[in-house]
Amino acid sequence: MLQPRGDRKVLCAGLICLDILSVVDHYPVEDTDNRIERQIWQKGGNCANSAAVVAQLGEQTAYFGTLATGRAADMVLDEMREFGVDVDQVVMHDGYASPSSTIIINTSTGTRTIIHADNNLPELTLSDFHKLDLDQYKWIHFEGRNMTEVAKMVDAVQEYNRSRSMEDRVIISGECEKAKYHPEHFISTVDVMFVAKEYAQHHGFPTAQAAVEGFHRRVKKGATVVCAWGELGADAMGPDGVHHHADAFSPDQVVDTLGAGDTFNGAIIAAMCRSLPLEEVLKFGCKVAGRKCGQFGYRGLT
Numbered sequence: 001m002l003q004p005r006g007d008r009k010v011l012c013a014g015l016i017c018l019d020i021l022s023v024v025d026h027y028p029v030e031d032t033d034n035r036i037e038r039q040i041w042q043k044g045g046n047c048a049n050s051a052a053v054v055a056q057l058g059e060q061t062a063y064f065g066t067l068a069t070g071r072a073a074d075m076v077l078d079e080m081r082e083f084g085v086d087v088d089q090v091v092m093h094d095g096y097a098s099p100s101s102t103i104i105i106n107t108s109t110g111t112r113t114i115i116h117a118d119n120n121l122p123e124l125t126l127s128d129f130h131k132l133d134l135d136q137y138k139w140i141h142f143e144g145r146n147m148t149e150v151a152k153m154v155d156a157v158q159e160y161n162r163s164r165s166m167e168d169r170v171i172i173s174g175e176c177e178k179a180k181y182h183p184e185h186f187i188s189t190v191d192v193m194f195v196a197k198e199y200a201q202h203h204g205f206p207t208a209q210a211a212v213e214g215f216h217r218r219v220k221k222g223a224t225v226v227c228a229w230g231e232l233g234a235d236a237m238g239p240d241g242v243h244h245h246a247d248a249f250s251p252d253q254v255v256d257t258l259g260a261g262d263t264f265n266g267a268i269i270a271a272m273c274r275s276l277p278l279e280e281v282l283k284f285g286c287k288v289a290g291r292k293c294g295q296f297g298y299r300g301l302t
């Protein structure tokens with residue numbers, strides 16, 4: 001079982017952006033004029049969302065990513081601080097716009113439709129990563145994007161780990177979600193691999209169980225594979241090769257599934273930091289993610 005060191009931080013490296021949610025009670029018909037129930041501006045981005053969840057669940061947490069100087073960045077960074085996330089290492093770029101997403105939340109179905117603008121903001125580089133003091137972290141979670149640079153960062157953490165005792169090593173997790181970013185480097189390197197349904201299906205796996213079994217054969221020895229599958233819950237397989245499944249936790253009403261997967265990943269990391277058995281870890285992930293689906297945003301998930 002993984003034994004993360006208690007006195008260090010969890011670092012989440014990946015996207016942060018401004019999410020503008022328009023909440024509607026039915027999906028609009030194209031080329032019609034509609035009114036919304038409410039609009040919400042909040043921080044978004046897979047890693048930023050996961051970091052906010054990990055922090056809320058009691059771990060010291062830091063976020064690492066890029067933003068463009070300006071009001072959007074101020075807003076999302078303030079929100080991250082409110083969640084208790086350390087954002088001191090965020091790399092700021094002048095002369096760009098921060099990424100943002102326009103999102104339609106349909107409350108009658110709970111679906112979220114995302115239109116994302118990356119605004120050509122430069123992504124994290126290995127040279128940004130080298131500025132971090134890895135002694136501060138017990139766990140680094142990478143989002144599977146910008147993989148040329150992220151692969152080098154993962155290798156740098158592995159290099160760091162080689163010169164440390166077992167208990168001082170940094171645990172590495174990676175999220176394989178969008179196949180277009182080719183996050184395959186994670187398969188042979190990370191300790192915990194998060195496989196999203198989208199990625200699993202891209203690789204021909206029809207179920208979460210098939211995905212964890214299939215990827216478990218390919219990950220490095222001792223690694224854990226975790227795969228979330230929407231309202232069907234999630235599956236996992238740890239170093240012992242035993243398959244686990246947890247049903248989804250259904251809230252009274254599903255109102256907002258935006259970031260359900262990010263919340264699930266954050267909850268899994270927090271539960272693994274407490275060294276819970278994998279079955280409990282999985283149940284906890286589904287419980288926190290299910291609770292999130294029953295509300296807007298990411299507050300009050302504990």
Ligand code: ADP
Nearest residue numbers: 228229230231233234248260261264286289290
């Ligand atoms: P993503 O947001 O990346 O598409 P998923 O849809 O796979 O992620 O959801 C991640 C987790 O969130 C699931 O394993 C499940 O526990 C929970 N979840 C997602 N959708 C629902 C839902 N409709 N009802 C209850 N739980 C859900």
Ligand code: FRU
Nearest residue numbers: 019044045046101116258259
């Ligand atoms: C949810 C999310 C949003 C963001 C989008 C980027 O998983 O991280 O917060 O706008 O995905 O793809």
